[in-house]
Amino acid sequence: MNNKKKILKPLLHASIAACVASMSGYLSANEQTPIKIGMMLPFSGVYAGLGEAARNGLKQALKENQNTISGRPIEFIEMDTEAKPARAPEITSSLVDNQKADFIVGPVHSGVAMGMIKSIKGKDSIMIIPNAGANAATGAFCQPNVFRTSFSSWQTAYPMGKEAFDMGYKKVVTMSWNYGFGKESLAAFNESFTSAGGEVVKKILVPFPKTEFQSYLTEIASIKPDAVFVFFAGGGAVKFVKDYDAMGLKGKIPLLGSGFLTEGTTKAQGPASEGVITTLHYADSLDNAKNTTFRQQYQEQYGKPADLFSVQGYDAGQLIIDAVTATKGNTADKDALIKQMEQLEIDSPRGAFKFSKAHNPIQNVYLRKVVDGQNTVMKIAQQNLEDPARGCKL
Amino acid sequence: MDSSFYLVQLLNAVQYGLLLFLIASGLTLVFGVMGILNLAHGSMYMIGAYLAYYFTFLTDNFFLAFLISGAIALIIGFIIERFLIIHLYKRDHLDQVLLTVGLIFVFNAIQSFVWGNDPLGVEVPSLLSGSIKLTDIIEYPVYRLFISGVCIVVAVGMYLIINRTKLGMMIRAGESDRNMVENLGVDISKLFTIVFAIGVLLSALAGIVSAPIVSLVPGMGEHVLISCFVVVVIGGLGSIKGAFVAALIVGLVDTFASVLLPEISSMSIYLLMALILLVKPQGLFKN
Secondary structure, eight states, rough: TTTHHHHHHHHHHHHHHHHHHHHHHHHHHTTTOOEEEEEEEOOSTTTHHHHHHHHHHHHHHHTTTTTTTTTTTEEEEEETTOOOOOGHHHHOOOHISOOOOOEEEEOOOHHHHHHHHHHHTTSSSSEEESSSSOGGTTTTTTTTTEESSSHHHHHHHHHHHHHHHHTTTOOEEEEEEESSSHHHHHHHHHHEEEETTEEEHHHHHHHOOOOOOOHHHHHHHHHHOSEEEOOHHHHHHHHHHHHHHHTTTTTSEEEEEEEGGGGGGGHHHHGGGGGEEEESSSSSSSSHHHHHHHHHHHHHSSSSOOOHHHHHHHHHHHHHHHHHHTTTTOOOOOOOOOOOOEEEEEOTOOOOOOTTTEEEEEEEEEEEETTTEEEEEEEEEEEEEEOOTTTTTO | OOOHHOOOOOHHHHHHHHHHHHHHHHHHHHHHHOOOOOOTTHHHHHHHHHHHHHHHHSSSSSOOOOOOOHHHHHHHHHHHHHGGGGTTTOOHHHHHHHHHHHHHHHHHHHHHHOOOSSBBBOOOOGGOOOOOSSSSSSSEEEEHHHHHHHHHHHHHHHHHHHHSSSSHHHHHHHHHHHHHHTTTTOHHHHHHHHHHHHHHHHHHHHHHHHHGGGOOOHHHHHHHHHHHHHHHHEEEOOOOOOOOHHHHHHHHHHHHHHHOOOOGGHHHHHHHHHHHHHHHHTTTOOO
């Protein structure tokens, strides 16, 4: 209820501080032109919460650097994508051609990402994707000037196939919405599960965004598989996990998923989410110094807990800072900048990572289990997992 | 897949159909009596669900939240009719569309501002949290049966009110000839206020009872609006009996298409609608 007000106040302070900081930076280095960072995130609509988290993370990274890089101030240009793919080319062109943005951080939604990549191809701005997981963004459509600080769909589901087999499950039903992210996740699971020796006995694709799951759950019960692997996110994930429990399946057929099934949703899922096992490249409870500091500072600054999406935004910020610092503030030579970015190791709250040739993080993927409403890390499911980047010629 | 599989699916279908009826009944009632197509009907469903969440959170008692939310929905319906819809009776449907689409945006903004954009959930009240064992694996949640019970009570209640009471008589008269009703000395403006408020209440009621089994997310109202229109169009715009029959048919088709014809399941109910409209362009039960 009152969250808004609690958030607004620190935000106001932060932005005043940011203004003052950037002004003083500007005054002291009069001739320094600002580094322009465009943000293309959803600030309204269903994904507004994700866009806000990514922006907060990005700004926190730059604030830790006093909002300057190599003496140059930062200028943010915020654009609301509304998570609508149709808007992507127009906004991207305006940031690239009119605003001459050095970096564009965005988007959240994979459909928007595809539109952005088409518009930024061969241009002089560098795009950093802080969420959208479509494999093609660092696969068939990969570009020299496109980086991703989040994940590919493949990475988040592939490790679970082997894990499921090692847990002793031989016959599994997979299920997701019938759209890109879901289908890519099921395919990645299928790839490692079948090569380990398991069998996917049934793949169920639910029309997006339908959340009436009863008939599918009845079907799963009649098949009686050893386990179920699903991809659902957000509101659909809440409903699915609750329905799965209410139909009495939870205690009998273990529920596995891509990490988004229980990411930011366990509170709404309540006790139904207890014991659900997922794989993801992050967990709130990750025990490392960087994560602890990051989460503490995020909480102080924004008055709410950090999440996966803020981590990915934060790392986009770190990537910009480290790269521009390495070129000593030179952003005019984009090829040199890209070269630096390719060599960097990002000290992320999820654990340090480097980029693959296709510019996707080579990162740990964790096996997590919901205990007391928290995604607790059981172990590293796969260390330094690199997306196969199928179709990328970089 | 044995016979128990089909029986459980039948139960799923009837249960889903009854819920669809609850959501759609208000829309068709308001259109039938007042000639107003309320596109913000789904928003009332959403507001009902969020109110139920909010008052369950405050009072820790779902049934109390149920009553309070219902009362607030009635008041919202009253206010919308008295201050907004009242200006539209003499205007055409396009103006009604403009206003009610505008209301969708207003209610979405209120939802986002008051409750935020994260998905929320309501716990099933402990009194109804049990489940009934149907097969060796499937247990059927008692709460879903409770929802079906509420839907049946509403359906029977509406039937009795419309066929056995003076209000119902006026509603039926209003459906068939509005001018005549007015000329016979019935205070049509009062009738419209009551009917509209009931329409809003029915939609909100669907949202309230669904709250524990759905996830509360921005835009949840728009999703139900589409299925709701399918039901109302198949049943015949304005016909409550039609909405009831259509809701059950849609529930059956949707449920069985999902498992038996998964390739076409996303279009199954629209195919059904197209087929029915080919044979009966006015819907099944158009007066």
